[in-house]
Amino acid sequence: xxxxxxxxxxxxxxxxxxxxxxxxxxxxxxxxxxxxxxxxxxxxxxxxxxxxxxxxxxxxxxxxxxxxxxxxxxxxxxxxxxxxxxxxxxxxxxxxxxxxxxxxxxxxxxxxxxxxxxxxxxxxxxxxxxxxxxxxxxxxxxxxxxxxxxxxxxxxxxxxxxxxxxxxxxxxxxxxxxxxxxxxxxxxxxxxxxxxxxxxxxxxxxxxxxxxxxxxxxxxxxxxxxxxxxxxxxxxxxxxxxxxxxxxxxxxxxxxxxxxxxxxxxxxxxxxxxxxxxxxxxxxxxxxxxxxxx
Amino acid sequence: xxxxxxxxxxxxxxxxxxxxxxxxxxxxxxxxxxxxxxxxxxxxxxxxxxxxxxxxxxxxxxxxxxxxxxxxxxxxxxxxxxxxxxxxxxxxxxxxxxxxxxxxxxxxxxxxxxxxxxxxxxxxxxxxxxxxxxxxxxxxxxxxxxxxxxxxxxxxxxxxxxxxxxxxxxxxxxxxxxxxxxxxxxxxxxxxxxxxxxxxxxxxxxxxxxxxxxxxxxxxxxxxxxxxxxxxxxxxxxxxxxxxxxxxxxxxxxxxxxxxxxxxxxxxxxxxxxxx
Numbered sequence: 001x002x003x004x005x006x007x008x009x010x011x012x013x014x015x016x017x018x019x020x021x022x023x024x025x026x027x028x029x030x031x032x033x034x035x036x037x038x039x040x041x042x043x044x045x046x047x048x049x050x051x052x053x054x055x056x057x058x059x060x061x062x063x064x065x066x067x068x069x070x071x072x073x074x075x076x077x078x079x080x081x082x083x084x085x086x087x088x089x090x091x092x093x094x095x096x097x098x099x100x101x102x103x104x105x106x107x108x109x110x111x112x113x114x115x116x117x118x119x120x121x122x123x124x125x126x127x128x129x130x131x132x133x134x135x136x137x138x139x140x141x142x143x144x145x146x147x148x149x150x151x152x153x154x155x156x157x158x159x160x161x162x163x164x165x166x167x168x169x170x171x172x173x174x175x176x177x178x179x180x181x182x183x184x185x186x187x188x189x190x191x192x193x194x195x196x197x198x199x200x201x202x203x204x205x206x207x208x209x210x211x212x213x214x215x216x217x218x219x220x221x222x223x224x225x226x227x228x229x230x231x232x233x234x235x236x237x238x239x240x241x242x243x244x245x246x247x248x249x250x251x252x253x254x255x256x257x258x259x260x261x262x263x264x265x266x267x268x269x270x271x272x273x274x275x276x277x278x279x280x281x282x283x284x285x286x287x288x289x290x291x292x293x294x
Numbered sequence: 295x296x297x298x299x300x301x302x303x304x305x306x307x308x309x310x311x312x313x314x315x316x317x318x319x320x321x322x323x324x325x326x327x328x329x330x331x332x333x334x335x336x337x338x339x340x341x342x343x344x345x346x347x348x349x350x351x352x353x354x355x356x357x358x359x360x361x362x363x364x365x366x367x368x369x370x371x372x373x374x375x376x377x378x379x380x381x382x383x384x385x386x387x388x389x390x391x392x393x394x395x396x397x398x399x400x401x402x403x404x405x406x407x408x409x410x411x412x413x414x415x416x417x418x419x420x421x422x423x424x425x426x427x428x429x430x431x432x433x434x435x436x437x438x439x440x441x442x443x444x445x446x447x448x449x450x451x452x453x454x455x456x457x458x459x460x461x462x463x464x465x466x467x468x469x470x471x472x473x474x475x476x477x478x479x480x481x482x483x484x485x486x487x488x489x490x491x492x493x494x495x496x497x498x499x500x501x502x503x504x505x506x507x508x509x510x511x512x513x514x515x516x517x518x519x520x521x522x523x524x525x526x527x528x529x530x531x532x533x534x535x536x537x538x539x540x541x542x543x544x545x546x547x548x549x550x551x552x553x554x555x556x557x558x559x560x561x562x563x564x565x566x567x568x569x570x
Contacts, residue, residue: 012473013390019379020387020406023443028409031417031424038419045423091314094307101308107556108315111322114552114559116502118520119541122527123321126328126534132337134324166318171563178564227413230504234524248415248505255419256509268415275413 039265049262056266066267069238069245072157076246077225079161084221085214087165088172093206095173096180106174113170121234124163125150150236156244160231167231168224172217179213180206211290219282226275247271322545329353329538336535352539356526361514362540365522370547372434372507372518373500376441380496381489383442388451389477393463403452406445414505422509432513441500447492450565454488455481487561494555495562501548519544 039056043049060066091109095102112120127134130148139146149159187205196204229248232238238245247267255264323343328336329352330345356362390396391403421440422431430436458481466476482489507518517525523540552559 009394009396013394013396016386016390016394016473016477018386019383020443020448023383024406024409024445027421027440027443028412028417029405031420032412034420034423035416035418045426091311094311097304097307099304099307099311105311105315106560107553108319110552110556110559111549112318113563114498114502114548115322115545116504116520116523116548118502118504118523119544122523122537122541123325125527126537127321127324129532129534132339132341132532132534134341137339137341169318174560174563223411223413227415234527251415251418252505252509256422261419261423265416265419268413268419272413272416276411279411 035265035268038261039269041262043261044259045261046259052262056263057270060263060266060270065242065245066247066250066270068242069247069250072242072244073226073228073246075157076161076164076228077222079158080164080225081218081221083161083165084168084172085217087169088176088217089210089214091169091173092176092180093202095177109170109173111170112167115167117167117230118234120163120167121231124159125235128159151240153240153243156236156240160235160244163235164228164231168221172221175217176210176213179210183209208291212292215282215286215290219279222278222282223275226271226278325538325541325545328534329542331535333533333535336538337532349535352535353543356536356539360522360526360540362519362522362526362543364515365517365519366543366547368437368516369501369519369544372437372441373497375434376438376500377493377496379438379442380444380447381493384444384447384451384492385482385485385489386477387448388455389481391448391452392455393458393460393476393481394473406448410445410449418505418509421506425510430510432511432516434516436510437507437516437518440506441496441503444496447496450492450495450562451485451488453565454485458484490555491558491562491565494551494558497551498548498559 038049040051040053041049042052042055095105095109099105126132128136128149130136130146130151133146133149135149136146147155149155183206187209188201191201191205227248228246229252232244232246232249233252236244238249248271251264251267251271254260254267327343327345330348330350332349335342335346387406391399391406425431425436430439462480463476466480471479502520503518504520504524507521508524511517511521514522523537523544526537526540
């Protein structure tokens with residue numbers, strides 16, 4: 001009787017878990033392992049796969065395009081991360097004040113977040129267009145001759161960074177705002193009693209207690225940063241002259257335009273390992289600067 | 295702190311926020327305005343915000359080259375089915391992880407969470423190969439299936455279901471209710487807010503999804519809006535009025551959903567912060 005009951009419980013558990021477990025196995029774990037296997041082969045989908053050991057990895061790490069794309073990603077992160085964090089923090093603090101119309105601002109800041117990257121990229125391609133773009137028109141009003149942003153070897157990446165900050169700002173702000181609202185008023189009262197001024201309160205109370213949220217935003221932004229793709233594909237397609245090419249774009253081209261499945265898989269594993277290492281380093285470093293309230 | 299100073303600070307805050315709101319929202323107003331202009335007015339300098347005459351022809355002309363309303367239909371269909379299926383799969387999984395004890399449960403759940411770290415690009419190539427072998431490329435199941443599993447969704451619902459008191463479930467079990475009944479009549483009704491949050495989040499993710507549908511469709515009949523729009527830019531690189539009409543068509547549905555459910559959008563976003 002007990003055995004039967006246990007069996008029926010197992011059936012229930014399996015039944016409930018089946019849809020998500022099947023998804024986990026079929027669309028995550030098995031493809032992941034297959035991709036590891038493919039990365040050790042030379043395979044164009046038409047002919048038989050050939051085992052080549054670590055050749056793809058060796059080739060990828062010496063491949064100029066791959067290295068350029070990694071360098072581009074680092075440039076992107078170096079520009080994107082500090083800007084989006086600083087602006088996100090500013091707007092979170094402002095939206096946390098009891099101002100009139102906060103609801104309106106919150107909606108406004110969120111509109112770019114809900115829009116697809118493709119739509120956003122197309123709008124900005126127009127705004128940043130050399131002749132008919134609004135950005136250069138506004139610049140011309142103050143006497144500045146703007147560059148042809150997305151076709152300019154130097155300006156294409158800064159433009160992509162700026163548009164990415166513009167789109168993600170709402171997301172970062174909302175996360176930090178939730179973090180701010182979690183900070184108990186007791187801390188501020190205690191600080192006031194101790195005679196702390198506004199700036200001191202921000203520096204000694206707000207910022208330390210906000211570090212868990214900052215940490216989260218940092219981790220997510222870095223992971224997303226390494227996977228930079230949608231906006232680049234639509235806005236510049238990696239150009240001009242590879243100045244905005246990214247690793248995911250390389251993977252996409254190698255796998256689905258050149259059908260170099262093994263090489264692309266190796267690149268995707270390199271990407272995964274980079275993300276993994278960066279995330280682990282952040283986890284380790286967080287003990288030094290993240291303050292947990294509870 | 296004097297009152298005068300507080301007034302000044304409030305003014306400054308409003309000023310910064312208004313400026314930010316303009317920078318963030320104006321491109322969308324510009325998009326809307328551009329979609330009603332003709333091909334000359336749209337590139338004319340100096341630019342004008344209000345079109346001289348509101349032309350609706352761009353919204354018709356766009357269909358000559360691209361079946362944009364077909365894309366719209368595909369997007370709506372794929373997003374709705376993906377959302378419903380994802381909610382069902384996540385809710386069922388979350389119920390087990392929150393309320394039914396068994397050996398190895400936490401380990402298994404850990405495995406779910408780990409997948410949140412796997413970049414889509416790693417699973418992309420094998421998924422494409424398998425879907426091609428199964429003739430699922432350029433089909434609706436091919437577009438929908440990979441979007442059904444969501445570790446984030448399972449996590450979000452589990453966190454919520456854990457707050458449902460155990461005695462409630464135990465009492466129902468004592469009365470002879472099966473797990474299926476407990477799930478349908480206790481767990482689901484009590485999880486409505488979390489389900490709403492997930493549904494909005496899943497809908498948005500599917501609506502804006504780019505990389506997988508880009509690979510899973512080459513047939514125009516099956517493309518979703520982001521893919522169709524990205525192909526459109528290739529052909530009509532500078533026909534901004536046509537492109538903006540396409541953009542408006544892809545923007546309006548998600549914007550309406552957002553206006554009616556902004557609360558859930560924001561909740562879904564901030565909940566994603568919990569996992570850190």
